Amino acid sequence: MAKRIRYILIIALTIMVCWAAYAAFFNSHNGQGKAVRGVDTASVKVSAVAGTARRTIPADAWEAPAVNTIPPGNAGEMIRYGREVLMHTAKYFGPQGSIARISNGMNCQNCHLDGGSRLFANNYAGFISGYPKISQRSGKNQPPAQRIVDCFERSLGGTSPDTTKREVKAMLAYLKWIGQGVKKDQKLFGSATERLAFMDDAADPLKGRQVFVAKCQKCHGKNGQGTLSPDKISYTYPPLWGNHSYNDGAGMYRISNLAGFVKNNMPFGATYQNPRLTDEEAWNVAAFINSQPRPHKDQHQDWQNLHTKPIDFPFGPYADNFSEKQHKYGPFAPIKAAHKHK
Structure with a gap:
């Protein structure tokens, strides 16, 4: 009888040790892109992007009225x-x-x-x-x-x-x-889209395609066509290119805007505090999406003052000698540096 009890205790202790080891491993890898059921994401201190600290929102940040x-x-x-x-x-x-x-x-x-x-x-x-x-x-x-x-x-x-x-x-x-209570020219945390740091190299549509297939395709479709709502009147998930997406005159066609947007909001569930893409992934997937076909808008009257033209506006002419391709995909730091010296 005593031997049987000792045997049972040894088995129970072994199970407890194994479970503790598993839990430690699981917790150390938590936040690498998969949601954990039952966990309050507001209390998670590690971003969903492996190896990055959870970002905080300033206490005085703008908050929409209820x-x-x-x-x-x-x-x-x-x-x-x-x-x-x-x-x-x-x-x-x-x-x-x-x-x-x-x-x-x-x-x-x-x-x-x-x-x-x-x-x-x-x-x-x-x-x-x-x-x-x-x-x-x-x-x-x-x-x-x-x-x-x-x-x-x-x-x-x-x-x-x-x-x-x-x-x-x-x-x-x-x-x-x-926007009640917001004053003209007031600096607001979180307005527009985040200005991501420029990469040293050009954004890469081919690498971006890999991000799209892994992180975006499920909702937005293999061909970027979006997912129609059950009533077939609008989209549950919008098309990212093609005839029913934004045209090349939209702000999202500048990849700095799109990269900042997806960094903080995509894939579904991502937030500023807990992004699910690295900056590089955000730049590359934006490059891929904006390399795809979409309607064209005549923009020859836009940005008549070339010195105020955004450096990632993908259509010339420009107040510099960089190519349209570099203005679209980067690297942007050399363009910005050249503008500063004028």
Whole structure:
């Protein structure tokens, strides 16, 4: 009997030691791209990218107002409707739109995540406070409604909505509400997309294709065609190239913008605090996506002042002697250095 008890105790002790070793190994490898069921990601101190520290958000960072604080009455109704149109644009203006059929089927929210409330995802925090302003791209003084028009003609690959109608007025009401309290020229943490450090070499579309297949293809499709929602009116996951994606006049066609966006938001579940791609992977996958075919927009009137033209704008002419290819894929540091000495 005593021998049997000792035998059982030895087995139990062995199991406990093995389990402890497994747990230690598992914890040391946690955060390398796979979600751990039951773990509060806010308490994880290691980024999902192996070997990088978890990034923190400043205490004074902008935070979108809660939706339940939208006021009652007619004003609140306009704000809520504007939010709805921005989040489900295709329902109203897509190929089967109920208001007009003037866009490619993407939603404004595809580039301005969570209704324009997320950090480093093109949020709307400083939108209204920044207008009217002189657009460096057009050289003209723009009201905020013109920025909506630009998005329709570029990111949504379509034509301008009627800016006098209720839909555009409602979008502006929502944009004013979400940016309440933000002052003109106020510096905001997390606005636009993150400016990633330049790589020493050019971004590589071939390496980016490997990232796309491993991390993006499941949602956005083998051919970048996106995933249609069950109602077939809009996309659950937007197309990344092809006829229904943003055209080459969109801000996302500059790979610095796209790289910063995917770094903090892709693949699904990534955040600024817990990115799932390295900077190099973000640059390369952006290069791959923007090397694929998409609609062309005539941009010969854009950036008439060549000295204000972004260094990663992929169409000439330029105020330097670098090629269009280098302006598209990099390396960008030599271009920036050359501009500083002028």
